[in-house]
Amino acid sequence: MNQNTIISTIPTLLGVAFLGTGILVASPQVIIAGPASASTNSFQPAAYRTVSDRAARQTLSTVEIAPGRTTAIDFSRTNQTIAYVLLGDSSRIVYTANAQLGSAQVKILFLRQIKQLQFPGATTAPITTLSVQTIDPTGQQYLYTFNLVLTARSQYVGLMVVADTPTNRPERLVVSRDRTATLTDIESGLTIAIRKGYTSRQDPVVNSVRQFLALARNGSTIKEAANQANVSLSVVTALAEIALDERLVRSLRPVANATHSEMAKPKEALAPDLQPTTQVVK
Numbered sequence: 001m002n003q004n005t006i007i008s009t010i011p012t013l014l015g016v017a018f019l020g021t022g023i024l025v026a027s028p029q030v031i032i033a034g035p036a037s038a039s040t041n042s043f044q045p046a047a048y049r050t051v052s053d054r055a056a057r058q059t060l061s062t063v064e065i066a067p068g069r070t071t072a073i074d075f076s077r078t079n080q081t082i083a084y085v086l087l088g089d090s091s092r093i094v095y096t097a098n099a100q101l102g103s104a105q106v107k108i109l110f111l112r113q114i115k116q117l118q119f120p121g122a123t124t125a126p127i128t129t130l131s132v133q134t135i136d137p138t139g140q141q142y143l144y145t146f147n148l149v150l151t152a153r154s155q156y157v158g159l160m161v162v163a164d165t166p167t168n169r170p171e172r173l174v175v176s177r178d179r180t181a182t183l184t185d186i187e188s189g190l191t192i193a194i195r196k197g198y199t200s201r202q203d204p205v206v207n208s209v210r211q212f213l214a215l216a217r218n219g220s221t222i223k224e225a226a227n228q229a230n231v232s233l234s235v236v237t238a239l240a241e242i243a244l245d246e247r248l249v250r251s252l253r254p255v256a257n258a259t260h261s262e263m264a265k266p267k268e269a270l271a272p273d274l275q276p277t278t279q280v281v282k
Helices: 002-009 053-058 183-195 205-218 222-229 231-262
Strands: 049-052 061-065 070-076 081-089 092-097 109-112 127-135 141-150 157-163 174-175 179-181
Touching: 049 053, 053 141, 053 157, 053 205, 061 070, 061 109, 061 157, 070 092, 070 127, 081 092, 109 127, 157 222, 174 183, 174 231, 179 231, 183 205, 183 231, 205 222, 205 231
Parallel strands: 049 157, 061 141, 070 157
Antiparallel strands: 070 109, 081 127, 092 109, 127 141, 174 179
């Protein structure tokens, strides 16, 4: 099921559409030189994608690596330096850093895609992980894990990890002219959508929405979080509408139940002044 499925299968209520850690050891850097190949593809990736350091620790950020290009993971906008790096599958990806690992200057990792190598006893995976351990000036250590995806062309030149700057007032999503939704509403809408069968827990869009929520709650704007999680804003809006409409239905239900109860009351339960009178004709 793709993202459009959620929107296209939403029912209608009240005329409104809605959706029912590692050991710190020295690790050698690998540098493999190869002949440059000319390309006629004019596609140019966008600038860096940004993610807050807290969000990057709490979620798996995806980093795309295209052939013939370097992809950077940049920590220079944090107060952390890179202490240790572990690549899950080194048969098709190599990395280097801007300085010697363990020094105070190492802030950036550069990743490249290579032709597959064979290592006896090693295992491979279509999507591998990169674990990065950093340290700040106080000695506090942090662990980041990234999903590395090999692709024909990447959308960004790299991922920039920035210092977390949480806002005092959470951003709200404008659903319509007179309705806004919170991140909690979007999360509730996702829960309802799964419960009512509009999507399944295994649908990739579910994981994307959860990543979006984690990013938006940790410094990214709603638009940035949607781009980083690769989820359409229309899907996010539809999920918010689910929760808002469900809340509206719940608020109307007591009124409807009360009216029905009054109609179902036996005559003896009515107020004395509403009791029917009986006239005896002599």
